[in-house]
Amino acid sequence: MSNRTFRITVRGAFDGLTEAQRAELLADAAEHDVLNARFTPEGNLSYDLAARPFFSFRFLDSGEQEEDLVEAASRAEQSARAWLDARGYGYKNLKSQAEDLSQAPLGKRQRRAAARELG
Template sequence: MSDRIFRVIVRGVFDGLTPDQRAGLLARAAEHDVLRAAFTPEGHLSYDLTARSAFTFRFQDSGEVEEDILDATERAESAAKAWLTERGYGYKNLRSQAEDLSQAPLGKRQRRAAAQRNG
């Protein structure tokens, strides 16, 4: 049973888009707006080509132990590369950041709720 949730962000920059590719991405921009961004197992892509050529994929994965975050990061990077490559989109400067939610600090409301449960 997996008890750790990992959130992985893969960032990069579109590189060498053709005018048709750019037009296609702009036509689907509403689907990929940052305001609709979510962490999903299959990955959610967001970008704003009118502002800059950067993109972000957000992935959610899980694992048993803390070290599984490395495999989750590798899977996320591979999935992002595959998505881009399958569509013929060039990219550069790919980098990833992962977070184990079991290690994330609790927010004020979460601390208050935990104190009420325990006290």
């Protein structure tokens, strides 16, 4: 069996933040800028609270079978909830989207590279 790589994005919105929580998030905003967003095993949070209340966590996981994607998405949502709950941040509309990279279509460069390898 091959090892599959999964990318999971968990999105939501901050809700009912206190002024202190909002100030804390704004102070840390540069480290959570969307331009620095990446998929990591521990999850990477990005937001722009000054513009809108939405956030996203990006997780990288793996599994042996396509069915493992559902479990990976569940783990990612649990991790996002745990991070938010540990800090007392209110949130709503938490949803996840998961992608099995072994099933993703190849980009133009990848198709060319694959054709070179075969030819």
